[in-house]
Amino acid sequence: MTQPLSRRRSFSDRLFWAGCGLAFLLIAAPAVSVLISVFHQALPAIGWSTFTQRTVGSGIGLQNAILGSLLLLAGVAVVAGTVGIGAGVYLAEFATGRSEKVLRFFSEVLAGMPSIVIGYIGYVTLVIEFHWGYSLLAAVIALSVLVMPYIVKTTEVALRQLPTALREGAAGLGMPRSSTLGRVLMPAATPGIMSGLIVALAISTGELAPLLFTAGFTDSNPSLQLFHHPVPYLTNVIFTDLSLPGARAHATAAAAGLLSLIILIVLIALGRLVAGRARRNTARMSL
Amino acid sequence: MTAILDRRPKPTGAPHRSARARRLSELTRRDRALRGVLLVAALVPTLALIFLAYQMIKSAYPAIVFNGWHFFSTKKFDLGNQYASGFQVRHGYKAPPGAQYGILTLLFGTVVSSLIALVLAIPVSVAGAILLVEKLPARLQGPLGVFLELLAGIPSVIFGLWGVYTLGPLMSRTVFKWLAALHIPWLRGPTGSGQGLLSASVVLAVMIIPIIASITRELVRAVPVVSKEGAVALGLTSSETVRFVTIPYVRTGIIAASILGWARALGETIAVLIISGNALGAYPHSIFDAFSTMASTIAALLDSALTDSTHMAVDSLAEVGLVLLAVTMITNFGGRLLTRRFSDAGLPVGRGV
Numbered sequence: 334m335t336q337p338l339s340r341r342r343s344f345s346d347r348l349f350w351a352g353c354g355l356a357f358l359l360i361a362a363p364a365v366s367v368l369i370s371v372f373h374q375a376l377p378a379i380g381w382s383t384f385t386q387r388t389v390g391s392g393i394g395l396q397n398a399i400l401g402s403l404l405l406l407a408g409v410a411v412v413a414g415t416v417g418i419g420a421g422v423y424l425a426e427f428a429t430g431r432s433e434k435v436l437r438f439f440s441e442v443l444a445g446m447p448s449i450v451i452g453y454i455g456y457v458t459l460v461i462e463f464h465w466g467y468s469l470l471a472a473v474i475a476l477s478v479l480v481m482p483y484i485v486k487t488t489e490v491a492l493r494q495l496p497t498a499l500r501e502g503a504a505g506l507g508m509p510r511s512s513t514l515g516r517v518l519m520p521a522a523t524p525g526i527m528s529g530l531i532v533a534l535a536i537s538t539g540e541l542a543p544l545l546f547t548a549g550f551t552d553s554n555p556s557l558q559l560f561h562h563p564v565p566y567l568t569n570v571i572f573t574d575l576s577l578p579g580a581r582a583h584a585t586a587a588a589a590g591l592l593s594l595i596i597l598i599v600l601i602a603l604g605r606l607v608a609g610r611a612r613r614n615t616a617r618m619s620l
Numbered sequence: 621m622t623a624i625l626d627r628r629p630k631p632t633g634a635p636h637r638s639a640r641a642r643r644l645s646e647l648t649r650r651d652r653a654l655r656g657v658l659l660v661a662a663l664v665p666t667l668a669l670i671f672l673a674y675q676m677i678k679s680a681y682p683a684i685v686f687n688g689w690h691f692f693s694t695k696k697f698d699l700g701n702q703y704a705s706g707f708q709v710r711h712g713y714k715a716p717p718g719a720q721y722g723i724l725t726l727l728f729g730t731v732v733s734s735l736i737a738l739v740l741a742i743p744v745s746v747a748g749a750i751l752l753v754e755k756l757p758a759r760l761q762g763p764l765g766v767f768l769e770l771l772a773g774i775p776s777v778i779f780g781l782w783g784v785y786t787l788g789p790l791m792s793r794t795v796f797k798w799l800a801a802l803h804i805p806w807l808r809g810p811t812g813s814g815q816g817l818l819s820a821s822v823v824l825a826v827m828i829i830p831i832i833a834s835i836t837r838e839l840v841r842a843v844p845v846v847s848k849e850g851a852v853a854l855g856l857t858s859s860e861t862v863r864f865v866t867i868p869y870v871r872t873g874i875i876a877a878s879i880l881g882w883a884r885a886l887g888e889t890i891a892v893l894i895i896s897g898n899a900l901g902a903y904p905h906s907i908f909d910a911f912s913t914m915a916s917t918i919a920a921l922l923d924s925a926l927t928d929s930t931h932m933a934v935d936s937l938a939e940v941g942l943v944l945l946a947v948t949m950i951t952n953f954g955g956r957l958l959t960r961r962f963s964d965a966g967l968p969v970g971r972g973v
Contacts (some may be wrong), residue, residue, distance in 0.1 A: 340858055349859035350755060356747035360833060361767045363787075363826045370786040427655045428662065438956075439666040445880075445952035446672065447887025449915045450941050452920065454675045457938070463626025478668050485665060509648040510655075539775025542889040542915075546922060571777045575784070575894065582959055583785075590778045597773050605769075 348515060357508020371594060374587035383588060388570060389552050393585050399592060401555040401565040402538060405548070406596075408473035409480060409537045417481045421488025421526070424597055437489075444482035446543040453473050456546035467549025467563040475543040480533040491522040494615055524611035528604045535600035537592055541568040567593040673945070680942045683935035686713040691939060694722020696901040697917065699925060699933045701885050707930060714930040721936035723914065723943060725903055730913040730944070733817055733892065734885035737824035742878050744825075745833035753840040765837070771957040772830035780894030783823040788814025788895060796908055809906035815897040818907045823891055828881035835877035854873055872958060880953030887948045889915040914944040957962065 338346075378393045386394025407466030424437055455475035465471050495518060503513040550573070556562050567589045574586035645680075647655065688711070700719025707714040715721075723850035752761055792814030800808045843866050851861040897910025898920055905910040912920070918937050 342860075346857040346859040349862070350751070353747040353751035353755065356744045357751050357764075358750045360763075360829055363782075364767045364770045365772070366786060367778060367782045368770075370782050371778060374781075374785065388956060413767045416661045419658050420663075420665060423658035423662035425657070428659060436662050436666055439669050441956060442949065442952065443665045443672075444950055445883050445887075446669070447915055447941075447944055449887070449889040450676065450920050450945050451674065451936065453941050454672050454679075456885050456922070457679050457934070458675055478672075481665055481668075486661075510646075510651040511648070511653075515655070522819045530924045536772055539773065539778070541775070542919060543778045545919060554624070568775060568777045571781060572890065572894075575781060586781065588783050590775075593775060594778065597775070598770075601769055601773055607829065620700065 340420060342528045359497045362493040368387050368594070371442065371587055371590045374584060378581070378584035378588035379591065383592075387552055387554065388565065388585075393581065393588065395567070395570060395585070395589055395592065397552065397565040398567045398570045398589060400575065401548075402567045402593065402596070404555050404557075405472060405476060405544075405566055406534055406538060407562060408469065409476045410530070412473055412482045412536055413484055413533065413537075415478035416477070417484025417533070418526060418530070420481075421485045422492065422514070422519075424485065424487045425492035426510070426518070440482045440485045440613035443478070445484075446479075448479055448540060451478055452543040452546050461545060468560045468561040469548075469555070469557075469562065469564050471563055472544050472548035472566075475547045476537045476540060479543055480537045483533045483536065484530055487532070488522075491525030491611065492518060493531065494525065495521050497616070505617060515617035521614060522611075524607050524614055528611060531600050531604040531607065535597050535604065538596050538600070539568065541572055544569065545572075567596075625664070635710055643700060643805045652813075672818055675915055676942050677816060677940060679935055680938035682713050683721065683932060683936075683939040685711045686715060686932060687936065689940065691721060691723055691936075692727075693724065694720055695724050695903075696720045696722050697726065697921075697936075697940075698901060699921065702933075713932065714817055715932035716928060719932065721932075721939070722834060722901075723940055725901060726912055726914045726917050726940060727943070728903060729817070729896070729911040730886055730915070730947070733821045733911070733913060735823060736818070736821035736907075737828060737885045738827035738878060738882050740822065741829045741832055741881060742874070745829045745877075745881075746836050748829075748838035749833045754858065754862060754866070765834075767833050768830045769950065771826065776827065776891040777894070779823050779827055779891040783819055783891065783895040784815065787823065788819045791819060792815070792908075800908070807907050809908055812897075815895055815910065816908045817896070817904050817911045820892050820895045820911070823895055824885045824888060827888060827891065828885050831881040831884060832874070832877045833952065835880070836874055839873040839877075840866055843869045847973075876955045876958040879951055879958065883948050883951040883955065885898050886951065887915055887944065888913075889919050892916045893919050914940050914947075916942075944963060 378392070383395050384399065385396060387397040388394060420436075422442065424433060424440075428436060452475060455471055459465050459471040459474060460467060492503040499517050499521065500513065503517045504560055508517070544566060546564060547568070549570050550564070550565050555564045570589035571586045571593070574582040574589070577583075687694075698718065698720045700716035702716045704717050706717060708717050708719070710714075740869055752764060756764065792811045796811035796814070796818065800811055802808070846863050847869070848861055851865045856864065892913050893916035896912055896916055898912055898916065899910035918941055921935060922934070925937055928934065939958070
């Protein structure tokens with residue numbers, strides 16, 4: 334027979350879970366509030382001109398910033414994507430003993446680097462010392478250093494999660510390591526790797542501190558020139574227009590915020606979708 | 621991310637010496653070429669870290685010599701009169717007249733704001749994560765977990781926007797007023813428009829909640845069911861099970877997660893820059909007052925520092941960055957070393973998404 338709980342215990346049980354519920358509300362409320370607040374402020378500034386005009390004077394166009402942000406995204410995908418995935422594959426498949434530990438440790442330490450430090454060094458070395466000026470390449474490198482550790486980590490985890498049977502089967506067939514990797518492991522790990530890459534790109538779209546002193550800003554559309562041509566981007570518009578007087582500038586800031594949030598949410602949703610596929614993939618492969 | 625904190629045994633381990641030699645000899649020529657190319661990629665993060673540290677020390681060096689120990693005992697961070705003729709010279713390095721570079725108030729701002737954020741964030745994250753795993757049905761866990769991912773992904777400049785327009789004014793009208801009415805020293809005074817130490821701390825707390833909460837969620841999921849079943853069999857209520865079984869089991873992990881969250885709060889730049897009110901060279905008079913952190917000061921002053929022909933302003937900012945780097949690295953190391961003890965794969969990296 335179960336005894337009825339004493340009143341005090343049942344009360345404290347309820348109190349505890351009510352407290353937890355309140356805590357969860359305190360997590361959910363800011364997320365919702367941020368979305369509503371940005372959306373509400375951005376509404377007056379969103380229109381066709383947002384996409385057809387550029388950020389000239391007090392205008393409300395954002396065309397150049399949108400294009401610049403997408404260009405940076407592509408640049409980071411290429412640079413951080415190739416290096417990060419390569420490093421992750423090496424750590425998962427080839428690294429042994431101490432070198433493995435050291436490389437992984439430094440990659441994790443790099444992940445904890447404050448973003449303003451990366452921005453500062455990007456400015457002092459790339460922009461000034463190397464005479465690149467505010468440029469696409471400086472911006473892409475600064476952003477890539479920031480998100481690379483994340484890609485390294487997710488790539489390594491995606492490969493390590495594959496069932497050992499795959500490697501054993503390939504070895505049993507006498508396949509060399511490179512073809513095992515290319516024909517067996519990579520196809521199976523691709524969804525996991527891609528989802529990590531996408532989330533890393535999502536992080537990069539929201540960063541400002543590393544770009545503030547490497548990308549610069551311009552009211553014209555971004556060019557594909559690697560050096561000496563500043564790149565406009567959305568987070569800069571948010572920051573700059575926020576400190577300008579006037580409701581119109583503030584609405585433009587919010588509109589830029591909304592657009593970067595939309596890019597972010599699309600990327601996170603895409604990442605989740607691919608991650609779901611990766612999980613099903615792994616579940617199917619393990620016997 | 622899920623699956624990062626699982627407790628699998630280490631796949632490679634420490635292979636026997638001869639076994640390793642045999643594995644290397646198994647590689648074909650193409651394998652070796654591929655391994656070489658990938659090794660280059662794998663070296664990039666390490667080289668980048670070394671490069672960043674080296675450049676930081678190199679650019680801070682003149683300031684370290686010029687400022688000496690005054691750097692840690694001076695309150696003011698003043699770029700001086702950059703348009704005056706003549707310089708002040710100390711230890712062979714020049715700076716504009718009147719320039720003083722002290723990190724004291726910035727260090728105070730960084731440490732205090734991040735600690736307040738931590739105190740606010742830990743209970744909320746832990747309680748929320750426990751509710752998510754232990755009380756809510758499994759099919760709700762995924763959809764409700766979206767809030768964590770969303771919070772983790774929102775750019776810091778948007779948190780700044782939100783803090784200035786929504787949270788700051790709201791808090792200033794309500795919570796801050798009530799708090800100030802209690803007349804506790806340092807917690808009273810004019811609450812202003814909601815830009816200041818407490819607002820910035822609250823925003824920082826919101827930014828580190830997803831880090832602490834998502835790690836706690838994974839940890840709580842990994843608590844063995846057997847232990848919980850035992851607690852239930854002994855007649856414990858669900859809250860008592862959490863208190864006596866779950867929390868003791870994940871305590872170290874929560875501490876480690878909090879340290880990682882703390883490191884994030886220490887280095888946060890843009891959101892703090894927007895909400896802090898950016899007061900230089902003075903301690904905040906109350907918890908509602910304007911302040912500055914090391915990171916926000918670098919971002920705020922780098923532009924004007926560039927006009928300094930002696931270059932000492934830029935170098936001193938590098939010294940601030942070096943201290944910031946040291947503080948964040950030490951916290952980060954600590955958090956990671958602590959997790960090594962109980963989890964092989966380590967903690968998620970990046971911005972906690």
